Amino acid sequence: MTVRAVEVIAEAEVIAYxxxxxxxxxARSIAARHIRADxxxxxxxxxxxxxxxxxxxxxxxxxxxFYAVAAARLAAHLxxxxxxxxxxxxxxxxxxxxxxxxxxxxxxxxxxxxxxxTSVSAAAARLGTPLAEGEEVLTILPGTLPEEELTARxxxxxxxxxxKLGRTFPRVRRAMESSGRLAEARYVERAxxxxxxxxxxxxxxxxSVPYFSVAVLPSRIGAPAGPDHTATAADADAGSGSDTGTGTGTGxxxxxxxxxxGPLWLTPETRGALASxxxxxxxxxxxxxxxxxxxxxxxxxxxxxxxxxAEFALELARRGRRVAVVSGGDPGVFAMATAVLEAAAQEAYxxxxxxxxxxxxxxxxxxxxxGAPLGHDYAALSLSDRLKPWEVIAERLHAAAAADLxxxxxxxxxxxxxxxxxxxxxxxxxxxxxxxxxxxARDVGGPEESVRIVRLADLDPSAVDMRTILxxxxxxTRVVRRGDGQEVVWTPRRYPET
Ligand code: SAH
Numbered sequence: 001m002t003v004r005a006v007e008v009i010a011e012a013e014v015i016a017y018x019x020x021x022x023x024x025x026x027a028r029s030i031a032a033r034h035i036r037a038d039x040x041x042x043x044x045x046x047x048x049x050x051x052x053x054x055x056x057x058x059x060x061x062x063x064x065x066f067y068a069v070a071a072a073r074l075a076a077h078l079x080x081x082x083x084x085x086x087x088x089x090x091x092x093x094x095x096x097x098x099x100x101x102x103x104x105x106x107x108x109x110x111x112x113x114x115x116x117x118t119s120v121s122a123a124a125a126r127l128g129t130p131l132a133e134g135e136e137v138l139t140i141l142p143g144t145l146p147e148e149e150l151t152a153r154x155x156x157x158x159x160x161x162x163x164k165l166g167r168t169f170p171r172v173r174r175a176m177e178s179s180g181r182l183a184e185a186r187y188v189e190r191a192x193x194x195x196x197x198x199x200x201x202x203x204x205x206x207x208s209v210p211y212f213s214v215a216v217l218p219s220r221i222g223a224p225a226g227p228d229h230t231a232t233a234a235d236a237d238a239g240s241g242s243d244t245g246t247g248t249g250t251g252x253x254x255x256x257x258x259x260x261x262g263p264l265w266l267t268p269e270t271r272g273a274l275a276s277x278x279x280x281x282x283x284x285x286x287x288x289x290x291x292x293x294x295x296x297x298x299x300x301x302x303x304x305x306x307x308x309x310a311e312f313a314l315e316l317a318r319r320g321r322r323v324a325v326v327s328g329g330d331p332g333v334f335a336m337a338t339a340v341l342e343a344a345a346q347e348a349y350x351x352x353x354x355x356x357x358x359x360x361x362x363x364x365x366x367x368x369x370x371g372a373p374l375g376h377d378y379a380a381l382s383l384s385d386r387l388k389p390w391e392v393i394a395e396r397l398h399a400a401a402a403a404d405l406x407x408x409x410x411x412x413x414x415x416x417x418x419x420x421x422x423x424x425x426x427x428x429x430x431x432x433x434x435x436x437x438x439x440x441a442r443d444v445g446g447p448e449e450s451v452r453i454v455r456l457a458d459l460d461p462s463a464v465d466m467r468t469i470l471x472x473x474x475x476x477t478r479v480v481r482r483g484d485g486q487e488v489v490w491t492p493r494r495y496p497e498t
């Protein structure tokens with residue numbers, strides 16, 4: 001308890017506290033030695049503890065009525081000129097019952113909220129490990145969230161505290177496991193109180209877990225190596241050179257995509273994989289989208305050496321390192337996943353685990369910005385003739401255009417590849433009307449984003465570069481100007497005559 005809390009209790013005439021039915025108030029027991037015989041006590045006892053009630057408004061209705069009655073009881077004291085101290089365990093505005101009184105009374109009576117020490121701080125203190133350091137993100141989660149939601153949040157955060165365990169414990173444990181965080185997870189029960197217990201979450205018997213406990217993922221900066229975190233500090237300090245280092249455990253390669261641009265486009269799974277990797281391998285442009293982390297090694301290269309990069313990543317993993325290979329967009333769309341799997345087919349890398357995580361590909365990002373041009377059947381093609389002859393590209397363009405597919409054209413051009421877009425336009429005009437809508441999307445999600453809708457006949461090759469994707473409409477694709485002046489484009493899901 002803070003000094004200020006003790007002072008306020010001493011000055012108050014009325015001491016109020018919430019408690020569960022049949023239950024003692026934990027807040028009251030913490031404050032017990034400051035409560036005097038001449039204090040008037042107001043025990044605000046919850047009418048329900050589970051979600052079963054015969055109240056006509058259900059659980060919600062029963063609670064609302066309870067809060068209204070409780071607030072009226074406190075208001076009666078306040079109207080009589082008495083000072084009321086409401087006890088709240090931890091901090092009053094942090095998942096506490098007090099806030100229901102606050103919302104009903106604070107606008108009518110002078111109110112002072114005295115901050116308290118939350119279970120989050122208490123748990124970290126009792127574990128004696130840093131909770132969040134530097135730029136780490138700390139996430140606080142109620143264990144009552146759905147398991148999938150917990151998994152996603154745990155996968156994507158650095159540090160975390162999960163509150164409200166008890167019956168939720170098995171689900172929280174499963175979420176820790178599926179997010180790959182179980183080995184780091186700690187358990188703290190009744191922090192700073194009698195009966196306190198701390199330990200590894202994985203070793204905690206679910207049957208023994210009360211509501212009054214939290215799960216903690218402490219800071220991972222400089223954290224000692226756990227069973228699934230086996231690189232040594234010496235490895236991490238070995239610098240960012242091209243040496244492959246040695247790990248002592250089971251390495252793996254995770255192939256991830258950043259989406260088209262910055263962090264908004266990262267999936268929680270990818271964010272987590274990037275954070276827990278020991279080595280990042282990729283084209284420098286994509287690596288730059290990933291925040292620098294202490295202890296993590298970055299191996300940037302230019303975008304022309306895919307197979308070397310893939311082998312380098314596999315070699316690191318074979319020596320026990322956790323490696324993330326970073327692509328833009330989705331790693332399986334004209335990107336590194338294939339290169340890694342191709343290299344992994346070699347005998348030497350047969351046993352190296354490889355996982356591919358999906359990302360938001362440029363076509364989907366661009367389509368969303370323009371409306372829904374990919375709403376019906378479409379084909380994705382790369383216009384780059386670096387890895388396949390132009391004749392093959394031309395044949396496929398003809399076939400896809402003749403099939404009336406919407407086309408997502410990746411790699412339409414670059415500084416050294418300037419004629420492909422013009423050729424493609426001529427070829428497509430053999431099948432499509434001149435005013436077929438084309439979405440010309442550049443740097444989607446990035447600082448230079450531009451998304452324009454042009455006519456196929458007006459498609460200007462000089463408007464296209466390496467960071468551009470083209471979405472060419474089918475015969476059915478429509479453009480409409482909305483009330484705000486914006487044009488949107490979509491391809492109907494229904495074909496005429498159906
Ligand atoms: N794996 C990536 C594609 C790599 S090929 C993905 O799934 O998106 C590279 C091409 O992707 C670029 O030439 C361009 O056509 C497209 N592209 C990638 N990011 C883009 C962005 N932010 N805006 C527009 N096009 C993009």
